[in-house]
Amino acid sequence: MRLASRTRPRRGVPERDAALVRELVAAVGAPNVRTDDAQRALLRRDASVFDGGDAGPVCFPRTAEEVQAVVRAARRHGRAVVPRGAGTGLAGGAIPLGAPVVVSLARMTSIGEVDRDARAVWVEPGVVNLDLTRHLRPLGFHFAPDPSSQQVCTIGGNVANNSGGPHCLAYGVTNAHVLAMDVVLPDGEMARLGGLDPEPSGLDLRGAFVGGEGTLGIAVRIAVRVTPNPPAVRTLLASFSQVRDAANTVSAVIASGIVPAAMEVMDQRITRAVENYVGAGYPLDAAAVLLAEVDGLPDGTAHDADAIARIAREQGATEVRLAADDRERALLWKGRKTAFGAIAQIAPDYYLHDTVVPRSRLADVLEQVYAIADRHGLMVMNVFHAGDGNLHPLLLFDAREPGMLDRVHAAGADIIEASLAAGGVLSGEHGIGVEKQAYMDRMFTPDDLDHQNRLRRAFDPECAANPGKVLPTGHSCADIQQLSSAARGLWV
Amino acid sequence: MGLTGALAERRDLVAFADEVGADGPVAVEGSRTRWSVGGEPIPGVRLVRAPSGVSAYLPEEMVVCVGAGTTVAELSSVLASSGQRCALPARGGTVGGAIAVGEQHLDVLGRGTLRASVLEVRYVSCDGRLVRGGGPTVKNVTGYDLPRLMTGALGTLGLLAEVILRTNPVPAASTWLRADGADPFAAFDALLHPSAVLWDGASTWVHLEGHPGDVAAQAAVLSRIAATTEVDGPPPLPPHRWSLEPSAIRGLTGRYVASVGTGLVLRDEPQPLRPPDAASLGVAARMKREFDPTGRLNPGRDPARR
Numbered sequence: 001m002r003l004a005s006r007t008r009p010r011r012g013v014p015e016r017d018a019a020l021v022r023e024l025v026a027a028v029g030a031p032n033v034r035t036d037d038a039q040r041a042l043l044r045r046d047a048s049v050f051d052g053g054d055a056g057p058v059c060f061p062r063t064a065e066e067v068q069a070v071v072r073a074a075r076r077h078g079r080a081v082v083p084r085g086a087g088t089g090l091a092g093g094a095i096p097l098g099a100p101v102v103v104s105l106a107r108m109t110s111i112g113e114v115d116r117d118a119r120a121v122w123v124e125p126g127v128v129n130l131d132l133t134r135h136l137r138p139l140g141f142h143f144a145p146d147p148s149s150q151q152v153c154t155i156g157g158n159v160a161n162n163s164g165g166p167h168c169l170a171y172g173v174t175n176a177h178v179l180a181m182d183v184v185l186p187d188g189e190m191a192r193l194g195g196l197d198p199e200p201s202g203l204d205l206r207g208a209f210v211g212g213e214g215t216l217g218i219a220v221r222i223a224v225r226v227t228p229n230p231p232a233v234r235t236l237l238a239s240f241s242q243v244r245d246a247a248n249t250v251s252a253v254i255a256s257g258i259v260p261a262a263m264e265v266m267d268q269r270i271t272r273a274v275e276n277y278v279g280a281g282y283p284l285d286a287a288a289v290l291l292a293e294v295d296g297l298p299d300g301t302a303h304d305a306d307a308i309a310r311i312a313r314e315q316g317a318t319e320v321r322l323a324a325d326d327r328e329r330a331l332l333w334k335g336r337k338t339a340f341g342a343i344a345q346i347a348p349d350y351y352l353h354d355t356v357v358p359r360s361r362l363a364d365v366l367e368q369v370y371a372i373a374d375r376h377g378l379m380v381m382n383v384f385h386a387g388d389g390n391l392h393p394l395l396l397f398d399a400r401e402p403g404m405l406d407r408v409h410a411a412g413a414d415i416i417e418a419s420l421a422a423g424g425v426l427s428g429e430h431g432i433g434v435e436k437q438a439y440m441d442r443m444f445t446p447d448d449l450d451h452q453n454r455l456r457r458a459f460d461p462e463c464a465a466n467p468g469k470v471l472p473t474g475h476s477c478a479d480i481q482q483l484s485s486a487a488r489g490l491w492v
Numbered sequence: 493m494g495l496t497g498a499l500a501e502r503r504d505l506v507a508f509a510d511e512v513g514a515d516g517p518v519a520v521e522g523s524r525t526r527w528s529v530g531g532e533p534i535p536g537v538r539l540v541r542a543p544s545g546v547s548a549y550l551p552e553e554m555v556v557c558v559g560a561g562t563t564v565a566e567l568s569s570v571l572a573s574s575g576q577r578c579a580l581p582a583r584g585g586t587v588g589g590a591i592a593v594g595e596q597h598l599d600v601l602g603r604g605t606l607r608a609s610v611l612e613v614r615y616v617s618c619d620g621r622l623v624r625g626g627g628p629t630v631k632n633v634t635g636y637d638l639p640r641l642m643t644g645a646l647g648t649l650g651l652l653a654e655v656i657l658r659t660n661p662v663p664a665a666s667t668w669l670r671a672d673g674a675d676p677f678a679a680f681d682a683l684l685h686p687s688a689v690l691w692d693g694a695s696t697w698v699h700l701e702g703h704p705g706d707v708a709a710q711a712a713v714l715s716r717i718a719a720t721t722e723v724d725g726p727p728p729l730p731p732h733r734w735s736l737e738p739s740a741i742r743g744l745t746g747r748y749v750a751s752v753g754t755g756l757v758l759r760d761e762p763q764p765l766r767p768p769d770a771a772s773l774g775v776a777a778r779m780k781r782e783f784d785p786t787g788r789l790n791p792g793r794d795p796a797r798r
């Protein structure tokens with residue numbers, strides 16, 4: 001997969017797709033099928049740095065049955081299907097490869113009634129993450145996974161990427177919050193995976209589906225767990241004169257037996273950028289800041305907040321501040337969550353990495369990350385979910401500079417190697433998509449990958465769902481060139 | 493130091509894989525605490541035991557790597573020595589057996605689900621190879637989720653050899669209260685994150701855990717709903733597990749102990765089968781063919797009969 005470059009326009013979908021398009025129109029109605037260049041160009045990419053996708057006809061189904069009809073029509077024509085939420089994925093999961101039918105779930109946005117006994121609610125996949133939480137708040141609940149992209153990303157995308165967010169430290173990532181799903185399988189059948197009951201019968205196909213990056217079928221209805229709003233919340237901001245001290249504070253907090261709701265670290269460069277952008281009140285002179293939040297009942301939150309403040313001071317914090325009120329707290333979080341938006345002021349392009357290391361290795365690996373960026377002559381910023389050891393080195397660059405993309409790739413490869421060498425993993429929340437397929441064999445043996453391939457094949461024996469993703473070349477569905485409609489020039 | 497660094501490859505894993513081999517029907521024997529869940533293995537099947545013992549424990553990372561043949565009791569006492577615990581059910585048996593069956597702890601509301609606690613699995617495939625799925629860190633989305641697939645699969649897709657589990661600190665205070673005549677659903681609504689709310693149709697038992705002041709405050713909340721007495725633990729539990737949608741608890745009759753908010757119900761008679769739909773069974777059948785085409789792993793057992 002190449003990094004983004006200028007788009008090459010093509011004119012409409014090819015003539016040979018006319019019969020397919022007629023069936024899609026029959027499935028969802030003419031206004032909900034788009035074949036024009038403008039729409040298709042819009043969906044060639046996601047929020048990742050990768051380009052080269054080629055969308056076939058684009059459908060906007062409004063019901064589960066329409067999704068089913070679309071999948072069946074595509075199948076009759078031997079065409080793959082790629083589900084798409086908001087397109088904020090960072091690993092290229094939603095990039096259409098081989099001119100597949102793109103199924104946008106954006107129009108499936110209804111939210112059911114909250115089942116208070118089960119603390120669950122059925123939602124459609126196109127519901128925007130933050131809209132769900134806004135809907136639930138007045139009822140006393142929220143949806144715990146809160147990716148920084150939550151203002152736009154969809155629950156379907158969260159499910160497919162098993163997304164995380166700052167508050168997943170204590171509450172768990174998306175998989176812990178999905179109880180059941182109705183899924184349109186790649187063959188067009190509808191299956192109920194999981195259940196609202198605690199020990200559903202059969203294999204845990206629900207668990208296997210979450211994180212499947214759109215390659216196992218399309219989630220059309222999702223029963224998510226709703227989490228009660230905590231009565232007490234405390235948010236701390238600790239400043240450090242060295243990044244290492246912030247990282248060590250995180251390890252020491254976990255080692256002390258406290259699992260805060262969230263623990264996020266930002267280094268000086270990103271803190272300054274954020275401060276310029278939103279004026280959240282972050283200190284500009286600190287080498288790193290730690291944003292820690294504890295929530296729950298008053299006694300435990302007070303106890304844990306005090307303990308975190310004490311640990312931070314022991315680790316050399318120059319200042320520890322408690323957010324005075326909800327307004328200050330909201331502002332601090334706004335700063336953290338708009339960090340990526342703030343980058344646009346600094347460099348035209350950025351590449352956000354995503355690896356996980358054991359929490360006790362955070363400080364060491366961060367130092368290596370800075371050294372790697374230096375070695376490749378790149379600027380790096382770090383803003384990350386420190387509590388679970390989830391690093392997000394952000395490489396800034398200008399893609400117009402000759403040779404730059406090679407350096408960015410080389411630095412990324414070194415960061416991955418450093419994370420794996422520390423006992424970490426390739427991805428904590430963005431997924432593999434097209435980004436890290438080539439690294440899968442650095443973490444897994446051929447036998448391990450063979451078994452992952454078997455899991456995939458059981459859901460999608462015909463490679464009809466989002467081919468060309470996750471597993472490296474050589475596995476079924478990885479080599480999209482085998483498909484009749486393969487596009488060229490997709491590979492780096 | 494992460495788990496990978498702390499781990500030397502256990503020789504007994506390889507020996508276990510060799511013992512499983514590639515031929516003939518084979519079933520894993522743990523402590524037989526859940527021997528007939530999902531059907532008993534066919535008569536005459538060769539029985540093997542998974543390696544036991546804790547391979548590595550990093551309390552400061554809140555992860556433990558343990559042989560699947562280790563008893564839950566042994567693991568729990570190792571974790572307790574560092575003030576930690578895990579989501580495995582307290583009912584006993586081996587770690588591998590508990591994960592293969594996929595039962596939740598009675599305190600699932602407080603401890604989290606078993607399936608969410610399994611970070612990495614190593615298992616022996618039908619052709620006698622050691623396969624790894626998942627990863628050693630607390631957060632990981634690298635590739636397809638084999639740990640979730642193996643949890644609750646009754647050893648029909650692979651035989652668990654070693655797992656990495658997430659651990660958690662033991663809360664500072666813990667108390668069981670019985671409230672007679674309370675509306676258990678109102679109690680569940682009024683409390684924040686109780687570890688368990690049990691109901692037998694007349695009395696409600698509530699397990700509160702956390703910081704001492706919070707536990708006391710929650711106990712006071714409960715006592716405003718009904719008179720409470722401190723008790724040693726849950727009531728005696730009938731032997732058979734039922735898995736119901738939590739709202740279905742409202743309509744139960746006869747003798748039962750039901751877990752409010754989760755839908756786990758314990759009764760004297762076994763739950764009738766509740767097979768998944770045809771399309772899911774189709775995927776499950778393909779899964780079985782992919783992972784164990786000759787059906788040699790735990791023959792006689794079927795997760796859809798669980």
Ligand SMILES: Cc1cc2nc3c(=O)[nH]c(=O)nc-3n(C[C@H](O)[C@H](O)[C@H](O)COP(=O)(O)OP(=O)(O)OC[C@H]3O[C@@H](n4cnc5c(N)ncnc54)[C@H](O)[C@@H]3O)c2cc1C
Pocket residue numbers: 046047082083084085086087088089090092093094105125146147148149152153154155156157158159160161162163164165166213214215217218219220340341429430466
């Ligand atoms: C600024 C920014 C910040 C971010 N912060 C975070 C963060 O904090 N944590 C985090 O985890 N991620 C983060 N992300 C990544 C991204 O937002 C998440 O992965 C998100 O869940 C993707 O949702 P989406 O609706 O945009 O999905 P898309 O990008 O449209 O799709 C993602 C994948 O899901 C599949 N898919 C979509 N809908 C369905 C469905 N209904 N059924 C089956 N498959 C489906 C697609 O095929 C694709 O493979 C961030 C991204 C950006 C741009």
